Amino acid sequence: FRFSNTTAKTLRIGANLMECGIDTAEINRIMFETKSRIRVELERMALEAMEFHFDDRCAIITVTREMYEKTGCKDEDLEGITSISRSIEGVIVGVTMRERQQGGFKISVRTYPPVDASEICKKLGGGGHIRAAGCQLGAEFSVQQAKEEILKYVKSVLEDDSAGIITDK
Numbered sequence: 001f002r003f004s005n006t007t008a009k010t011l012r013i014g015a016n017l018m019e020c021g022i023d024t025a026e027i028n029r030i031m032f033e034t035k036s037r038i039r040v041e042l043e044r045m046a047l048e049a050m051e052f053h054f055d056d057r058c059a060i061i062t063v064t065r066e067m068y069e070k071t072g073c074k075d076e077d078l079e080g081i082t083s084i085s086r087s088i089e090g091v092i093v094g095v096t097m098r099e100r101q102q103g104g105f106k107i108s109v110r111t112y113p114p115v116d117a118s119e120i121c122k123k124l125g126g127g128g129h130i131r132a133a134g135c136q137l138g139a140e141f142s143v144q145q146a147k148e149e150i151l152k153y154v155k156s157v158l159e160d161d162s163a164g165i166i167t168d169k
Helices: 008-019 024-032 037-049 065-071 117-122 143-161
Strands: 051-053 058-063 093-099 105-111 132-137
Touching (some): 058 143, 117 143
Antiparallel strands (some): 051 058, 105 132
16 A cells, blocks of 8 residues: 555455454564564674665665575575665665676565656666666676666666766765
8 A cells, every 4th residue: 555556446445354353463563574583693794794886866875696595595595685775865776786606696676656667677677667667787797786776777877867966985
C-alpha cells in the first residue's frame, strides 16, 4: 500500500481480505519486521561499506561474495535490501550492487522524482520502471570498476534530467 502504483482496486482487495478476518498485524510483522540473524549481519556489513556520492544524493550499497561467505546469506535472504539506501533522507538514487557467485554484479536502482531509474539501467543494457530498475555487469568488472561504471551513468542522468541536483562531486 505504500508505493505509487497502489490503486483503489488494491485497497479494495485489502479491505475485502480484512473483512474475511486476515490478521494484518501478523502478516506485516512477518513480511516487513522480521529478519534472520544472518540477514541482519550482512546488512550491518553492507551499511558499514555504504558510500555516498553526488552531494549525498546517491547512496550505493555493495554486497560482496566475501559478505555472503562470512554470513552464510544467499540472494533469497536479501529481499528488500535494495530499498535501504533510498530510505536515507536526501538520497534520491539508491543503488545496490550484489556480486554474483559466478562473477559479475546484479545491480538494482531505486529512485525518487525527478530521477528515472530505468534511464540509468538502460545505459547498461537493463531496464525496469521509473522508480525501480536493474541491470547486470559481467565478471570482467572488479568491485571498484563496477561502482565506477554504475556511478558514471547515475551522474549522467542526474546532470541531464535534474539540472542543479548535483555539483561536481
